[in-house]
Amino acid sequence: MPKQPSHIAINRHGMYLFRIVIPQTLRSAFNLQREIRRSLKTDSKRLALRRARQYAAKYEAVFDKVLNRMSNDDDVLSQDEIEFELGLEAAQGLVGSRSDLGAWSSAEQRVEAPETALSDEAMEERLRQREVAFLLTGAYMRPVPPAKQATANRLLELTAPYPATQLRKILPTVLAEMVKQAISPLYAVSTQTIPLKPEAMTLSLFDLWAMNWEHEVALNRRKSPNTQADEQGHARRLTVLSEGKPIGALTAEDFNKIYALIPAIKSSRGTKIKIDLDSDPSSILATDDESKISGRTAEKISVRLGALHAFAYKKELTNVSPEKTDKPRIDFNPPGFKADEKIFTKSDLRAIFSGYIYTDTSIGTSQKVFPYQFWLPLLGLFTGGRLNELCQLDTDDVGFDEETGLYSIDIIDDPKGKAHSKVLKNAASRRILPIHDELIRIGFLNFVAAAKAESRSKLFSDGLTYSEKKGWGGVATTFFTRIPSASTKYAGYFHQVGIRERNADGSSDSKNFHSFRHTFIDFVKNSSVESAMLLESFTGHAKKDKSEADSYGTGIYLSRKYRILNEVDFPVDLSHISYSDFQSRLGVQLEQSIAKHRSN
Structure with a gap:
């Protein structure tokens, strides 16, 4: 029997359906659905295939569009922003809506709207109705029952000053206040004044x-x-x-x-x-x-x-009441605005890894040289870790998994109250990262072994110090990203290799150490569908349906992440780089700098 094409299915009435799998990174915005189904309204397989191809092209284009917006955003879109971007596409008819965004109709009353572009106001209104429907029914594709339509309309009225992107957080509070005051959804909220403290x-x-x-x-x-x-x-x-x-x-x-x-x-x-x-x-x-x-x-x-x-x-x-205030929508892209490029280009990466740290016997304008200066850019490239996450690593955070025979880095915070503790952005940032083969070739495991042999607690304790405000990353930030000024002529490493400059208005450009993170995200997302699905397990970004096992699993899951990481194309030649070469070129300055740092 010939295999059924993956984009179509047939129901019990003999009618064909279109189906497409939702990228895992976007499923939280679709109420954890794995796939989208849509009637093709035909029992002809030939006609169904033609319509399915059109739908597939349209959905994939929309998914790519939203994923690209996420990759260009700072630290990846938040849950609310993913919802907003997908909602905009749904409101324009480009993807199947998860609820009837136009009116509180029943499932029998719903018909597919013509795929015409809507005004900003109409899209905003549809998104608002969608959030109210989710609050009252618990599912985006479930219509609001007639008994709740008055409540839905009242919620829309009370939250009118808020943009649609904030309704997810605000609506439960507004509904609770309605219940608390025992008011009818058809009448205004009580304006009774409460005595203030x-x-x-x-x-x-x-x-x-x-x-x-x-x-x-x-x-x-x-x-x-x-x-x-x-x-x-x-x-x-x-x-x-x-x-x-x-x-x-x-x-x-x-x-x-x-x-x-x-x-x-x-x-x-x-x-x-x-x-x-x-x-x-x-x-x-x-x-x-x-x-x-x-x-x-x-x-x-x-x-x-x-x-x-x-x-x-x-x-x-x-x-x-917060309900009584008007919050204007922020224009992120005003006329004439051009966002700074945050991702390192291939030429940027070549410049970084051919600078004096990796090729020369001179240390430029820097007066000291330390191991962290060599390892942090390499770790940033192959892990996508935040600078402070990498700077605060303990030697014990690099471990070996006996089940898989793989080495890994444990990104984890310290218990509350510990002095000079490791801190993470949030709980989702806890994760285990496989170590890329290229890092092993360059000598990372040997470096870690030497640090453990010296009983050093911190992996990069030579050169880095703790700051209450900046954690363990303050010194490294200055070394890599400082731009010379009238008062201080010292230039950071990125400026010395020509990739970090001042703009015409005196501000610095957007190229900094965090660009390694943006670059890593870009490389992983463009490597394969499988790598894009596991992106958050590498980067430690929060998502609504993410469990601890998503980022913190070992065994088979670690093996899978290791395989995917080594399949990613990192377009920069590092064959000339090794830690032993770094030690032989800058060994004298390295020993002097370490000895002086340890004596302070």
């Missing part, structure tokens, strides 16, 4: 952030020092924009004004903003000849304001 009239937004941070810590929600520094900077800016008003005195109009001003904040490139409750907002707003913060940064500050507002409302520090 006394501190509401003394806490600024910055004070509120500090209070919220302590609350998060008490709930054991661990965040990195870098996250704390970022949030603190956001709170500083929000305090200035609020003119120092206490949280209890801010009106809905005040919140709306702050939201509107956020995209106009001038880029400070790391400059700390002094908190002055009497300062004018214009002090941090960009003039016509000054650059503004990026859309991504504006979105983060806007989200921070929303989180602080929700926290204050929950703690009875404001009577202004």
Whole structure:
């Protein structure tokens, strides 16, 4: 019997169906569905095949489009962003919608819409209805029952000020508030004023952030020092924009004004903003000849304001419901905007691995040379690890799996309270990575063995030191990415090899050590379908349906990851590189630098 083509199936009525497997990285946005099915409305196999080919081309193009957007994003799209991108495609009729996005109709009433492009407003409305349908039914493809349609319409009305991308988090709270106040979905939310706590009239937004941070810590929600520094900077800016008003005195109009001003904040490139409750907002707003913060940064500050507002409302520090504020949509790609390239090109990689660290007997403008300078770019290339994850490795984090005969690197954090502890971005970052054959050839295992023989706890303790703010990666960041300035002539390694420069406005370009991570993601995703499906197990990115075994499995799973990693094409010649060659070329400077570092 001839084999049935994979893209079609036949139902019990003799009608043909189109089917396509959803890439694993996108399944969380399809309620964990493995595949999409769609009626071809014919019992003719010839006609079914023709229609199936058209559908297949269309779906694969959409999947590629969303996956490419994820690869070009900073640290890969979040769950909400994946939902939004797929929702946009569904709203345009390019992919099968998981719910009836147009109206609260039953399954019998639904018909396929013509595949015409919709306006931004129409797409936004469909996405909003889709999120409400999911909340009320628990499944995207399930229609809202007639008994719940009034509730659905009321939820849409109450969340009108919020963009569709935020409804996933907001809708459960709004529904709970409706139930709590025992109101009818057909009538407005009660506007009864609740007496505020006394501190509401003394806490600024910055004070509120500090209070919220302590609350998060008490709930054991661990965040990195870098996250704390970022949030603190956001709170500083929000305090200035609020003119120092206490949280209890801010009106809905005040919140709306702050939201509107956020995209106009001038880029400070790391400059700390002094908190002055009497300062004018214009002090941090960009003039016509000054650059503004990026859309991504504006979105983060806007989200921070929303989180602080929700926290204050929950703690009875404001009577202004978050539902009453208007959050403008952030334009990530304004006219004339061109995103900086974050991925290393082939010529960039050639420049990095032919620089003095890997070929010369001179150490350039650097006064010291250490093993981490040799190994970190190689580890970044072959693991896609974040810089701090690699810098903080213990010697015991490199291990051997007896079942498979493979060596691996364990990316894991330390228990809370340990001095100079290893920290990760989140729990999903914990993972086991196979060691690429090229790293073994270059001498990585011999280097690790030497470190263990010397009873060193940290793999890169020679040259790296711990910082409360930057963890173990601060020194390495400076070495690789520093750009000379009028006050400091020292140039980092990337600048010395010609791949990191200042832009015309004085800001630095986007090429930094994290570019190794973007580059690794690009290489893995373009290697094979199987490698793309396991991408998060290599990079430690969070996804809704990801289990600990996805990243932390050993045995057969480690063997599979090892095979896939060694099948990835890394387009740079490293045949001239070995650690023994590095030691022979720069051995004198290496020994002197290590001895001096250990004596301090």
